[in-house]
Amino acid sequence: AQKVTQAQTEISVVEKEDVTLDCVYETRDTTYYLFWYKQPPSGELVFLIRRNSFDEQNEISGRYSWNFQKSTSSFNFTITASQVVDSAVYFCALSESPSYNQGGKLIFGQGTELSVKP
């Protein structure tokens, strides 16, 4: 069955610290897709990044970077030099291929609440 686990419920850091948010997933599909979303205090869900299961390249976008490792079923998210504006809840999500099992299902983890203090 599909499952996404974000074991860190809350993380608190001081501005300019680096922080890594963990995401571990389970799936029996060989083709799947992983996502990260941000939910700031205003409540909307903002898409950050997607990754296909056959693309294990890490990605960097400004202060954000993502480390995808199929061997450990993990898709971790690192914020470098954190800022107060990074304070939000971050969600990891998994979607299996449309032709697999209950194709099209999109499952989220429990979320990690990041608090960046000045």
Add this chain to the structure above:
Amino acid sequence: NAGVTQTPKFQVLKTGQSMTLQCAQDMNHNSMYWYRQDPGMGLRLIYYSASEGTTDKGEVPNGYNVSRLNKREFSLRLESAAPSQTSVYFCASKKLQGNTEAFFGQGTRLTVV
């Protein structure tokens, strides 16, 4: 460019009342989803519709029904609201292809008293 529109934004119901949450998207997406968000529980999938004409249960379907009215619209109905259904509800849509992101509505804050 409206994206995903949910109505209403806020609602207070009495236990036992019924209501329908409406969701519409204008991006020609095949798949639509209903989630509920509770503190510490993340986003839990209630029902989804992978494509027009199909609906499937998610993780927490009990107490809810859905209707995929057409490609644009996907409604969520509470037949007899319970306090345990107090939550923030999000509707989302995406293309059926797996490697595309979902777009979310602004959410509906529902309180059942």
